[in-house]
Amino acid sequence: xxxxxxxxxxxxxxxxxxxxxxLSVLGVSAFSMVIPKLLGKAIDAVLSAGDSAxxxxxxxxxxxxxxxxxxxxxxxxYLGESLGQRxxxxxxxxxxxxxxxxxxxxHDKEQTGNLMSKATSDVDGARMFVQTGLIRSVxxxxxxxxxxxxxxxxxxxxxxxxxxxxxxxxxxxGYLVLRLRKEWLAIEDEAGYMNTVLHENLMGQRVVKAFAxxxxxxSKFYHRATNIFxxxxxxxxxxxxxxxxxxxxxxxxxxxxxxxxxxxVIQGVLTPGELAQFIFYMGLLAMPVRMAAWIVNSFSRxxxxxxxxxxxxxxxSPVQERxxxxxxxxxxxxxxxxxxxxxxDTISPVLNHITFEAEPxxxxxxxxxxxxxxxxxxxxxxxxxxxxAGRITIDGVDVRDATLASLRANIGIVQQDVFLFTSxxxxxxxxxxxxxxxxxxxxxxxxxxxxxxxxxxxxxYDTWVGERGITLSGGQRQRLAIxxxxxxxxxxxxxxxxxxxxxxxxxxxxxxxxxEVMKGRTTFVIAHRLSTVKSASxxxxxxxxxxxxxxxxxxxxxxxxxxxxxxxxxxxxxEATLTIGASQEGHRPGLPVxxxxxxxxxxx
Numbered sequence: 001x002x003x004x005x006x007x008x009x010x011x012x013x014x015x016x017x018x019x020x021x022x023l024s025v026l027g028v029s030a031f032s033m034v035i036p037k038l039l040g041k042a043i044d045a046v047l048s049a050g051d052s053a054x055x056x057x058x059x060x061x062x063x064x065x066x067x068x069x070x071x072x073x074x075x076x077x078y079l080g081e082s083l084g085q086r087x088x089x090x091x092x093x094x095x096x097x098x099x100x101x102x103x104x105x106x107h108d109k110e111q112t113g114n115l116m117s118k119a120t121s122d123v124d125g126a127r128m129f130v131q132t133g134l135i136r137s138v139x140x141x142x143x144x145x146x147x148x149x150x151x152x153x154x155x156x157x158x159x160x161x162x163x164x165x166x167x168x169x170x171x172x173x174g175y176l177v178l179r180l181r182k183e184w185l186a187i188e189d190e191a192g193y194m195n196t197v198l199h200e201n202l203m204g205q206r207v208v209k210a211f212a213x214x215x216x217x218x219s220k221f222y223h224r225a226t227n228i229f230x231x232x233x234x235x236x237x238x239x240x241x242x243x244x245x246x247x248x249x250x251x252x253x254x255x256x257x258x259x260x261x262x263x264x265v266i267q268g269v270l271t272p273g274e275l276a277q278f279i280f281y282m283g284l285l286a287m288p289v290r291m292a293a294w295i296v297n298s299f300s301r302x303x304x305x306x307x308x309x310x311x312x313x314x315x316x317s318p319v320q321e322r323x324x325x326x327x328x329x330x331x332x333x334x335x336x337x338x339x340x341x342x343x344x345d346t347i348s349p350v351l352n353h354i355t356f357e358a359e360p361x362x363x364x365x366x367x368x369x370x371x372x373x374x375x376x377x378x379x380x381x382x383x384x385x386x387x388x389a390g391r392i393t394i395d396g397v398d399v400r401d402a403t404l405a406s407l408r409a410n411i412g413i414v415q416q417d418v419f420l421f422t423s424x425x426x427x428x429x430x431x432x433x434x435x436x437x438x439x440x441x442x443x444x445x446x447x448x449x450x451x452x453x454x455x456x457x458x459x460x461y462d463t464w465v466g467e468r469g470i471t472l473s474g475g476q477r478q479r480l481a482i483x484x485x486x487x488x489x490x491x492x493x494x495x496x497x498x499x500x501x502x503x504x505x506x507x508x509x510x511x512x513x514x515x516e517v518m519k520g521r522t523t524f525v526i527a528h529r530l531s532t533v534k535s536a537s538x539x540x541x542x543x544x545x546x547x548x549x550x551x552x553x554x555x556x557x558x559x560x561x562x563x564x565x566x567x568x569x570x571x572x573x574x575e576a577t578l579t580i581g582a583s584q585e586g587h588r589p590g591l592p593v594x595x596x597x598x599x600x601x602x603x604x
Contacts (some may be wrong), residue, residue, distance in 0.1 A: 003306035004129075006300065011086045011130050017086075021079035021135050027072030029142040031065045036280030044273030071359040073507070076135065077281055092123045095309060096187035101492035103319035104384040110312075111197025118308050125184070127304030132257070133298035141293060147281045154274050155202050158261055159407045162253060162282060172292070176242055180300030183235040187228055188308055194224035238298050241281040246292060250588055254282050319386050322406050328406040331395045333360040333491045333522030342380060350376050351545045353388070356538070357579065360491075365525045365533030367563070368542030374526045376414065378494045381524070382411045394492070409459065412490030416497040416526075418481040426461040427452055428480060433487045440487060447517055448483035486517055508550070 011018055042058040092439055096119065099107075117371045125596055151159035201208060201217050222317055264270040270278075335358040343349040351373045358364045366374040379385055380392060383399050394400045420428050431442060440460065443450040453476060457463045465472060472480065485493070527533050534553045541549035541556070541563050549561050556563040 003303050003310060005308055006310060007126050007302060008134060010090060010126075011083055011134060013090075014083055014086055017079055017083050018601040019084060021076060022592060024072045024075035024079060025135060025139040026142060028069055029139060029146050030078055031069035032143065032284055033146045033281075034065045034282065036277050037150070038065065039280055040271075040273035040277035042273070043276050044271050046372070047272055052271070056179055061379045076139065078134040080131045081289065083135070084129075088123050088127035091126055091309065094117050095123065095313065098313055102315070102317045103386075104105070104317060104379065105318040108344070111192065111196040113194070113199040114192030115312070116199070117188065117195045118312060120382040120433065122188055122305035126309065129302030131297045133295050133302060134376070136291060137295050139300075139381060140291055140546050144288050149286050151278065151281055154277060155261075155264065155270060155304065158264070158270075158278055161256055161260060161424050162278070164198060164253065172242060172245070176238060176296045179238055179295055180235055181303050182233050183238070184301045185304035185307065186231040187235065188304055190224055190227040190231065192226060192308075194221065197221050197224055206321040214447055234242065235297070239294070242292070242296075246534070247286075250286050252281070257282060267503060293373045297402040319383050319404075322401060323405045324401075326401060326406075328402045328410055329396065331410050331491050334358070334393075334395050335364075335492065335522055336393045337377070338391050338393070338579060340387050340392060341379065342376060342388045344385075349388075349545060351380075354545075354547060356540060356547065356550065358524070358538070360522055362537040363518060363523045363525060363535070365527065365536035365539040366542060367527060367533055367539060367562070367566075369417055370541035374542050375496055378413070378524060378526055381492070381494065382408045382413065392442050409488075410490055410492065411492045412485040412487050412488050413494045414478070414481050414496060418474075418477040420465050420477060420480065422465065424462050425457075425465055428465055429461075429483045429486055441483075443489040444483040444508055445480075447486050448479045449481055491521055493518060493521045494525065494526070496526045525570070 017070060036056050036254060038061050042062070045054045058292055077294055083412060087182070099115065148159065148163055197217070197220050201221070207338070208214060255560060261270060261275040265272055265275050327540060337354050337356050340354040341349060342351040342575050343344055354373075354377065356364070364376060368374050376385075380387055381394075381399070383404060386400065394402070394407075394410070424530065426438070426441055429441050433440075445454055445461075455465070524534055525536060533539055539549075539556060540547050541561070545564065549556055549559075549560075549563050557567060
């Protein structure tokens with residue numbers, strides 16, 4: 001019941017609305033019980049004396065009671081639904097905000113489709129509980145208690161017969177909670193898996209079509225959909241069988257009351273009107289009996305949905321901001337890695353004892369084979385992950401002592417896997433710098449060598465970018481990401497293989513533009529192509545999470561090792577070719593000999 005209590009506390013924040021909802025519930029219950037009493041008196045008035053004046057008075061009272069009952073019923077429905085929507089609104093926003101604060105380590109383990117299911121279907125389960133279980137359960141309980149009291153006032157023997165069904169209802173309700181909770185938990189889990197399959201299929205349609213894997217993907221989706229159908233069917237059958245069973249017992253009890261009550265009327269123990277009251281009260285009890293399965297279902301679903309939601313909300317991000325964290329102003333960019341080690345788990349270390357220093361405005365190049373730990377270094381600096389050992393400082397401040405917002409505001413990142421939002425080119429460039437002027441956006445695009453392409457489009461900067469930038473080429477997406485980072489004007493820049501998806505000439509133009517951008521900034525260039533790192537202040541050669549060589553381009557070439565080996569494979573033949581071509585045809589202006597290549601990126 002801890003989960004139910006947590007959802008209830010969310011509703012309790014709206015005390016006035018919740019109090020009014022409960023007052024409406026009590027009003028509905030009270031006037032619902034008044035009407036059978038008035039009807040019974042009206043029957044006795046007609047049968048005993050034929051008092052038309054009293055009958056007219058009772059009819060008016062019944063009409064007023066029915067009207068007031070309708071008003072309170074509207075208040076109950078309106079307040080209950082609005083309360084449920086507010087709880088869903090708060091819960092959904094809290095869930096989303098919590099996801100934004102979670103580090104990469106959390107998202108690495110979670111499935112996107114499952115998180116989407118929790119934010120939609122599971123939150124809706126909590127909403128239904130507030131509107132149904134939290135409000136209507138009080139109505140059901142007050143009606144049962146009130147009707148029981150009214151029945152005992154009329155005749156204790158008949159009252160006991162009428163309430164004989166209640167213990168069975170309680171037992172059946174407890175049994176259903178256990179059964180339905182299991183089914184609803186399975187439904188929500190399978191819905192999460194199905195959303196994951198759907199999300200991956202839609203995002204990877206080009207891969208699916210390229211490998212003719214339509215049937216395979218269809219079978220995966222059908223499997224999850226079949227499981228949801230199976231568990232949903234079982235849940236509905238449990239609920240339906242319970243409703244039918246409750247109705248059967250209620251009708252049986254009503255027939256028993258008619259038989260015993262009829263004998264009491266014949267014996268003069270009860271008047272016909274009092275027996276009619278009993279029958280009407282039994283009709284009122286039919287509502288809680290029918291609602292029992294519905295309310296039990298809402299409790300069961302709330303427990304399973306809440307279990308999934310709170311499991312995420314209770315998860316703590318591995319990257320925590322310290323209470324006394326300091327807000328960094330614009331830093332100079334003096335970065336130190338001091339004996340840094342890191343692993344995604346305790347079994348597989350990714351970095352081992354990394355130590356180096358980057359002076360302000362220097363360019364640090366990280367080269368190495370895929371999986372050598374280059375990108376991980378770029379992820380540790382803005383604290384997407386926390387180091388396992390050692391420390392990282394910026395201007396002498398441990399990054400763990402800085403607020404995350406101020407730390408990341410000082411670091412601009414152009415990632416290898418570029419993500420663009422479904423919006424205009426202008427809004428994608430200005431992402432993270434919403435207040436930037438149009439002139440600043442254009443300037444950033446010019447530096448990234450993207451402006452001429454944008455103005456060639458019919459709508460220019462207002463051109464709509466498809467989902468994940470699918471309407472742009474890989475090179476265009478990469479240059480847009482570079483423009484987005486340039487607009488932030490960060491003192492520290494991380495270029496994670498940012499020229500990997502562009503042609504040779506565009507690569508050169510971007511690198512020439514970035515020379516201006518990198519002035520005065522500490523820049524980390526993570527690359528496979530040696531042509532992009534030749535002018536770096538310091539080159540770190542990575543292998544299996546360790547720095548195996550360090551130095552400038554010329555220093556590394558003067559010592560045999562991995563860097564020299566790859567240089568011989570990757571650049572020396574092309575430089576020789578370019579030199580021969582230049583001597584035969586002359587040097588073309590604006591295209592220096594160091595312009596490298598579309599050569600394959602060999603592993604270091």
